[in-house]
Amino acid sequence: MQKIFITRKLPNEIVDPLKEKFDVKMWHSEEIPMTYEELKTEAKDAHALWTVLSDKVDRELIESLPHLKVISNLAVGHNNIDVEAAKERGIVVTNTPGVLTETTADLTFALLLATARRVTEAERDLRDGKWKSWTPMGLTGMDVFGATIGIIGMGRIGEAVARRAKGFDMKVLYHNRTRKIEAEEEFGFSYEELDTLLQESDFIVLLTPLTPETKGLIGERELGLMKETAAIINVARGGIIDEQALYDALTTNKIWAAGLDVFEVEPVPMDHSLLTLPNVTVLPHIGSASIHTRMAMMQMNAEAIEAVLEGKETENRVV
Ligand code: DGY
Numbered sequence: 001m002q003k004i005f006i007t008r009k010l011p012n013e014i015v016d017p018l019k020e021k022f023d024v025k026m027w028h029s030e031e032i033p034m035t036y037e038e039l040k041t042e043a044k045d046a047h048a049l050w051t052v053l054s055d056k057v058d059r060e061l062i063e064s065l066p067h068l069k070v071i072s073n074l075a076v077g078h079n080n081i082d083v084e085a086a087k088e089r090g091i092v093v094t095n096t097p098g099v100l101t102e103t104t105a106d107l108t109f110a111l112l113l114a115t116a117r118r119v120t121e122a123e124r125d126l127r128d129g130k131w132k133s134w135t136p137m138g139l140t141g142m143d144v145f146g147a148t149i150g151i152i153g154m155g156r157i158g159e160a161v162a163r164r165a166k167g168f169d170m171k172v173l174y175h176n177r178t179r180k181i182e183a184e185e186e187f188g189f190s191y192e193e194l195d196t197l198l199q200e201s202d203f204i205v206l207l208t209p210l211t212p213e214t215k216g217l218i219g220e221r222e223l224g225l226m227k228e229t230a231a232i233i234n235v236a237r238g239g240i241i242d243e244q245a246l247y248d249a250l251t252t253n254k255i256w257a258a259g260l261d262v263f264e265v266e267p268v269p270m271d272h273s274l275l276t277l278p279n280v281t282v283l284p285h286i287g288s289a290s291i292h293t294r295m296a297m298m299q300m301n302a303e304a305i306e307a308v309l310e311g312k313e314t315e316n317r318v319v
Contacts, residue, residue: 002309003067005046007034007055008074014298022048022309040064048305053077053285054266059085070308072301075288076100076157078318079210079237086319093318094304096297097156100288105160107261107287108235112149112203115231115259115281117141142202142229142256144168150201152194152217153208153236154180161205162189173197198225203233210237218242223249231257235287238264247273250280261287 004018006026018024025042027034033054034042040061043049047067051057053075062068062085070092071081078095086093114120118141125131125139149165151158154176162172162183172189174180175197183189198204204226208214218232219242226232232255234241243264249255257279263272266285274280288294300316307314 002047003045004048004050004305004309005043006050007039007043008052010050010298011295014295014302018302018306021306036061048072048309050074050301050305051080053080055080057081057086062086062089062091070094070305072304073318074297074301077209077237079239081318083319092304092308092314094301094308094314094316095318096300097316099296099300100293101156101160103290103293104157104235104287105164107283107289108157108161108205108207108233109164111235111259111261111281111283112205112231112233113144115233115257116144116203118257118279118281120281121278142231144170144203146170147202148173148200150174150192150197150204152176152197152204152206154183154189155207157235158205158207159183161207162187170203173201194222195225198222199227201230202227203231206232206234206236206240208236208240210239215239216242218246220245220248223254226255228253229256231255231259233259235261238262238266243272243274247277250274250277257281259283261285 001023003023008027009030015024015026036056039055043065045067046065048070049068051071051073057071057080059082062082068091071086072094073081074096076095076097078093081093083093118139122139146169148171151162151174154174158174165172166187173192174189175192175194179191184191217240223245246258250258259281261283262285304314304316
């Protein structure tokens with residue numbers, strides 16, 4: 001019987017049907033991740049590896065798994081996997097695009113609104129007993145309605161965020177490797193060079209995948225181009241922003257605020273300098289975290305694994 005190894009405890013209703021056809025082994029915990037060494041040992045006989053986005057699946061790990069046919073990642077992002085190493089060995093890599101688009105766009109907008117209107121800071125103040133009176137300029141933020149949004153990375157999620165922005169009467173600028181002429185014509189989105197987008201946007205939203213080209217895309221120079229009243233929202237991957245440069249820009253009032261669902265190191269260390277700033281709204285990487293969407297993502301992984309192990313074609317192949 002072919003073996004499937006799952007690196008995190010997943011719901012039985014998703015996993016059990018696979019047990020009828022395959023020998024399924026699953027890590028015991030939903031919360032505690034496997035270490036790299038544990039993963040290497042536990043997965044050694046696996047024909048299929050079902051990973052989460054925090055698992056490092058590098059060349060060394062891939063080359064240590066002689067039977068491996070498929071790696072299926074519970075995320076649309078796959079920067080945790082050495083896709084080239086997998087491809088060289090004929091291993092299929094799959095991810096979960098599409099099903100999480102609207103859910104992630106909802107969260108992006110929630111974080112944008114929360115950052116603009118200082119929602120988490122206001123709640124913290126209230127709970128800490130700091131609400132002494134209604135104050136004319138207390139906790140005042142930035143208007144979202146009618147503002148300019150600049151989306152960097154206009155894939156499916158970018159377009160879904162842009163559609164939401166239209167509902168807030170926002171001017172939508174975007175920067176992407178390829179132009180989206182249809183969306184420009186249909187919705188009036190404007191393509192801009194990166195520097196122009198940074199200079200003209202009130203809210204800059206990062207939605208590009210983390211690749212060698214996008215690592216550190218937003219650094220001191222780019223933050224310096226932004227308006228002093230602008231906020232940057234990152235729901236993509238932490239490595240896209242230089243976090244030290246972001247801290248410096250926020251503490252020297254070069255930009256107004258940041259909303260972060262992702263960090264270079266996750267979970268973000270509790271002594272991270274960005275966590276000390278009131279004008280940073282933070283979330284623990286929950287972009288796709290709705291019940292319906294997470295179940296749909298897992299179902300997609302299960303179907304991809306089953307297909308590859310049975311020698312069938314599968315959609316959502318990264319390679
Ligand atoms: C993904 O799927 O890549 C997201 O980051 C998950 O929230």
